[in-house]
């Protein structure tokens with residue numbers, strides 16, 4: 001009886017919220033783009049707004065390039081240690097944080113196509129973690145998902161061969177239910193894969209001179225400069241009001257008036273970004289998640305959802321000493337580029353052909369269909385929440401399949417779910433039957449699913465094992481918006 005009353009009461013409350021939301025946000029249900037800046041949770045509140053920071057500007061922190069040891073048989077070995085530390089993020093007290101081989105974020109792991117790699121992964125945290133290589137095509141026992149936790153003070157050695165083309169990937173923890181918190185405290189790093197083809201392209205590649213990593217995260221600080229995950233937590237995504245780029249607030253770089261390559265990673269728990277340049281000039285996107293696009297795509301704005309990467313070229317050749325241009329998201333600066341020196345290099349045009357990826361947008365009858373739905377603690381895939389003991393889907397290694405992924409719209413309008421699949425790079429065939437934008441016609445491992453949208457992707461698993469697919473809004477993932485596929 002009590003239960004019934006509660007159910008009725010919940011029903012009335014939900015109806016009320018729906019009514020209020022239609023009064024105050026009449027367009028919400030029909031609104032697709034820009035949802036990221038105005039996400040609402042079940043109680044109808046707008047999530048924490050991003051604001052420009054009052055902190056002084058700081059030189060952009062550049063992650064170190066991890067030194068490997070090359071064994072006599074040609075294999076390269078690296079050591080990555082997850083640890084706790086203190087980082088000077090703001091003026092005043094240092095912030096307690098997590099990092100790989102340091103106090104926050106991690107070094108860049110450089111890999112080459114065809115190379116044999118061994119990585120010693122070590123956990124010096126006082127809680128279990130795992131090491132997931134987002135975008136890397138490796139067997140599932142190397143993939144570092146929720147099946148592979150490493151207890152405190154334990155280490156595990158991983159061996160694999162790099163079997164994919166040049167790309168900017170990343171690594172982060174993936175222990176079930178704890179991913180969001182560990183990423184929030186600072187566990188994330190970049191992986192650069194290079195190959196003969198990327199070596200040969202006429203694009204900027206001098207690290208820290210004209211080729212910069214840009215890890216974009218939003219954080220909420222308390223009055224003691226601490227990140228308090230449980231206070232900042234929201235089941236529809238933990239948002240901060242302050243941008244932290246490579247662990248730097250209000251960052252700038254000094255550059256020459258030449259082409260500048262920015263390797264962007266949305267490493268945030270939940271926030272979607274819409275990047276543009278402060279003078280509204282266009283830039284070129286040259287890669288998607290898994291490698292080079294066929295040609296550079298001129299763009300004036302670029303959206304990245306959590307987990308997505310894009311390399312862009314900002315051409316400063318028509319600027320002069322003393323000029324400044326900012327990469328922005330909305331009205332908030334992400335990174336300031338100060339032109340402080342005249343280049344002595346000849347300005348060569350960008351390559352016109354960078355890859356040969358074929359693309360068809362034809363709608364086909366899918367081999368698999370899945371539905372992402374809900375918000376808050378009610379998020380599901382196909383009506384279910386994650387169960388480590390349940391295999392949700394099966395596939396055969398080396399077989400091409402078309403998946404249709406739907407994001408249901410509900411009475412509150414719904415929200416973007418960033419879809420991510422482990423173990424491979426896929427192609428986006430069509431969105432609601434239409435050809436995807438040009439910058440999505442390359443290799444992808446993470447895509448935005450808009451409310452009410454249905455997306456067809458083409459997948460082919462190169463390796464066997466159990467792989468995860470999930471929402472990369474990390475709080476949704478931790479709540480259970482995740483499934484697993486057995487590949488044999």
Ligand code: C2O
Pocket residue numbers: 132134172174307420422468470472
């Ligand atoms: Cu970047 Cu399953 O995660």
Ligand code: CU
Pocket residue numbers: 379416417418471472473476477481
């Ligand atoms: Cu989601």
